[in-house]
Amino acid sequence: DTGVSQDPRHKITKRGQNVTFRCDPISEHNRLYWYRQTLGQGPEFLTYFQNEAQLEKSRLLSDRFSAERPKGSFSTLEIQRTEQGDSAMYLCASSLGPGASTEQYFGPGTRLTVT
Amino acid sequence: SQQGEEDPQALSIQEGENATMNCSYKTSINNLQWYRQNSGRGLVHLILIRSNEREKHSGRLRVTLDTSKKSSSLLITASRAADTASYFCATEEYGNKLVFGAGTILRVKS
Numbered sequence: 001d002t003g004v005s006q007d008p009r010h011k012i013t014k015r016g017q018n019v020t021f022r023c024d025p026i027s028e029h030n031r032l033y034w035y036r037q038t039l040g041q042g043p044e045f046l047t048y049f050q051n052e053a054q055l056e057k058s059r060l061l062s063d064r065f066s067a068e069r070p071k072g073s074f075s076t077l078e079i080q081r082t083e084q085g086d087s088a089m090y091l092c093a094s095s096l097g098p099g100a101s102t103e104q105y106f107g108p109g110t111r112l113t114v115t
Numbered sequence: 116s117q118q119g120e121e122d123p124q125a126l127s128i129q130e131g132e133n134a135t136m137n138c139s140y141k142t143s144i145n146n147l148q149w150y151r152q153n154s155g156r157g158l159v160h161l162i163l164i165r166s167n168e169r170e171k172h173s174g175r176l177r178v179t180l181d182t183s184k185k186s187s188s189l190l191i192t193a194s195r196a197a198d199t200a201s202y203f204c205a206t207e208e209y210g211n212k213l214v215f216g217a218g219t220i221l222r223v224k225s
Contacts, residue, residue: 042218
């Protein structure tokens with residue numbers, strides 16, 4: 001058990017609907033990351049937070065995607081007007097930081113299926 | 116886009132044999148990490164090797180790093196059925212974000 005939790009574990013939605021995922025990192029970790037993983041591929045970076053500040057967003061993160069970490073603890077990732085291409089596993093990770101390179105602890109992921 | 120490329124894409128061995136996976140990357144790195152992912156589950160960190168290190172061991176795992184060739188290898192010795200999983204290398208870039216390869220699927224037959 002890595003200590004990072006994600007909710008829900010599975011989400012099936014119809015195209016055009018909005019969805020929101022939640023991630024609870026390890027409590028003492030101030031860095032939080034979102035990745036997306038499609039079948040047969042490695043995870044791809046989406047965005048990351050240092051406490052409540054969103055410091056970087058990937059080009060993969062279109063304007064339909066928004067992420068927040070309002071109090072520097074849990075984070076939410078919202079996808080508006082979902083498309084079938086959004087179907088993927090959404091992974092959250094946390095780590096200590098900044099400064100020294102450290103391992104990231106991943107949650108179990110939220111599997112999104114857009115029908 | 117993905118930075119690393121793992122080789123082979125898939126590997127099938129008998130229990131007790133050694134498994135070697137290779138990873139190549141494109142840009143300068145702070146460190147390189149290896150992760151394991153069991154079917155349908157999240158990733159688990161295995162080992163981290165810094166850019167100024169050449170070899171590192173952890174239990175049955177041995178990782179090498181050649182920054183001149185921009186490549187790394189992961190050796191799992193005396194494999195077990197429980198080692199069956201996908202293995203990913205990931206290079207750490209600014210902000211500690213990880214850039215993953217496509218992974219190697221390892222199957223250990225008992």
